[in-house]
Amino acid sequence: MFNFEYFTPTEVCFGKGTVERTGEYVKKYHGTKVLIHYGGGSIVRTGLLERMKKSLDDAGIAHVELGGVVPNPHLSKVYEGIELCRKEKVDFLLAVGGGSVIDSVKAIGYGLANEGDVWDFFEHTRMADACMPLGCVLTIAAAGSEMSNSAVITKEDEDKKRAYDDDASRPKFAIMDPELTMTLPDYQTACGCTDMLMHTEERYFTNGGNMEITDSMAEALMRTVIKYARVLAKEPQNYEARAEVMWAGSLAHNGLTGCGNDGGDFASHMLEHELGGMFDVAHGAGLSAIWPSWARYVCGDCLPRFKQYALNVMGCENKGTDEEIALAGIEAMEEFYRAIGMPTTMKELGIEPTEEQILEMAHRCALATGGQIGSAKALKEEDMAEIYRMAR
Numbered sequence: 272m273f274n275f276e277y278f279t280p281t282e283v284c285f286g287k288g289t290v291e292r293t294g295e296y297v298k299k300y301h302g303t304k305v306l307i308h309y310g311g312g313s314i315v316r317t318g319l320l321e322r323m324k325k326s327l328d329d330a331g332i333a334h335v336e337l338g339g340v341v342p343n344p345h346l347s348k349v350y351e352g353i354e355l356c357r358k359e360k361v362d363f364l365l366a367v368g369g370g371s372v373i374d375s376v377k378a379i380g381y382g383l384a385n386e387g388d389v390w391d392f393f394e395h396t397r398m399a400d401a402c403m404p405l406g407c408v409l410t411i412a413a414a415g416s417e418m419s420n421s422a423v424i425t426k427e428d429e430d431k432k433r434a435y436d437d438d439a440s441r442p443k444f445a446i447m448d449p450e451l452t453m454t455l456p457d458y459q460t461a462c463g464c465t466d467m468l469m470h471t472e473e474r475y476f477t478n479g480g481n482m483e484i485t486d487s488m489a490e491a492l493m494r495t496v497i498k499y500a501r502v503l504a505k506e507p508q509n510y511e512a513r514a515e516v517m518w519a520g521s522l523a524h525n526g527l528t529g530c531g532n533d534g535g536d537f538a539s540h541m542l543e544h545e546l547g548g549m550f551d552v553a554h555g556a557g558l559s560a561i562w563p564s565w566a567r568y569v570c571g572d573c574l575p576r577f578k579q580y581a582l583n584v585m586g587c588e589n590k591g592t593d594e595e596i597a598l599a600g601i602e603a604m605e606e607f608y609r610a611i612g613m614p615t616t617m618k619e620l621g622i623e624p625t626e627e628q629i630l631e632m633a634h635r636c637a638l639a640t641g642g643q644i645g646s647a648k649a650l651k652e653e654d655m656a657e658i659y660r661m662a663r
């Protein structure tokens with residue numbers, strides 16, 4: 272195992288009826304004037320926005336609103352938020368939504384707490400000194416941004432989707448009521464389950480430092496998500512299943528399943544970010560479209576982990592060569608994705624990139640990763656292009 276640091280300062284308030292405690296939590300973290308940031312309108316339709324405002328009013332906290340965050344959130348909305356918060360003298364940021372809204376709030380927080388253009392952080396030309404305090408009310412179990420140190424923003428005029436990781440942006444609190452997720456379209460539920468599985472897999476398929484205790488937690492997490500994603504595909508109103516995947520989504524990306532390893536692989540995520548930037552696909556679906564091709568491309572270089580995954584997560588039989596068992600695990604994963612309505616190729620995702628677009632995505636991915644990414648197998652630009660080709 273390698274040395275590690277584990278920092279998860281986010282206070283979690285989980286369960287039915289927790290939404291009404293939002294005002295109490297903002298107060299606890301010294302907010303007096305709040306930006307309520309949200310997406311395309313689901314929280315208006317479900318009545319959540321009104322509940323939010325009432326909770327803040329009851330706690331005597333002033334608020335302003337800014338909706339309109341789109342999936343793969345745009346930089347222009349971040350600029351709009353920064354300007355509004357400066358004008359309104361906001362001192363606490365509240366994201367009400369999923370990863371896109373939380374990430375947009377994190378970027379606004381960086382913009383408010385630092386001089387200059389906030390995009391610099393996403394281009395990695397400098398580091399942030401601070402981030403304005405923020406909290407969130409989660410409405411979809413997926414990205415794990417509610418406990419993570421990551422924000423992913425798209426500079427829409429350049430089709431560029433970029434991540435910036437910094438502990439300063441970890442939310443002060445996360446309110447998680449699984450009932451809120453019952454209004455999700457089935458496709459978004461499945462995308463969310465895929466994303467949290469992938470956050471665990473990115474940390475699992477590595478070639479260094481693995482610990483038995485971390486592996487055991489990761490395997491339990493993945494088995495649980497696979498089990499309850501299948502349940503939710505048939506029973507979207509099942510509270511226990513909603514709760515299981517909601518907590519799993521947070522644990523999948525708060526660092527827990529990466530303790531002791533070499534930092535993880537994350538190639539599938541970086542390959543997907545280029546798909547999101549160029550084709551604006553849902554993040555989870557982009558991941559499932561890439562993963563089988565990535566897995567086949569790299570598994571020979573990380574065979575013991577792929578075998579362990581096949582046996583301990585996908586429940587494959589311990590029969591045949593290591594290669595055969597590893598392949599059976601990948602095939603079982605594809606079967607799972609199909610069962611919950613997720614694509615396993617880019618064609619199934621609804622996009623057919625040309626060779627030129629593939630080369631462009633590979634080039635951008637290589638630039639974004641400093642020329643190389645991956646622990647299961649270190650991938651260079653030509654490997655990235657080949658995986659995109661296999662995923663067509």
Ligand code: NZQ
Nearest residue numbers: 310311312313342343369370371410413416419421454455
């Ligand atoms: O915008 P509204 O109308 O709210 O609709 C949203 C959106 O269309 C809808 N939705 C959310 N909660 C709902 C609901 N609809 C009905 N009922 C509800 N309760 O779901 C759609 C997707 O929302 P979004 O926030 O985009 O989903 P998700 O949480 O999957 O976030 C995806 C974004 O997070 C980034 C992704 O790249 C993508 O941009 N990620 C962020 C990470 C992080 N910060 O740590 C890590 C991830 O790997 C990921 O990259």
Ligand code: ZN
Nearest residue numbers: 414466540554
């Ligand atoms: Zn993700």
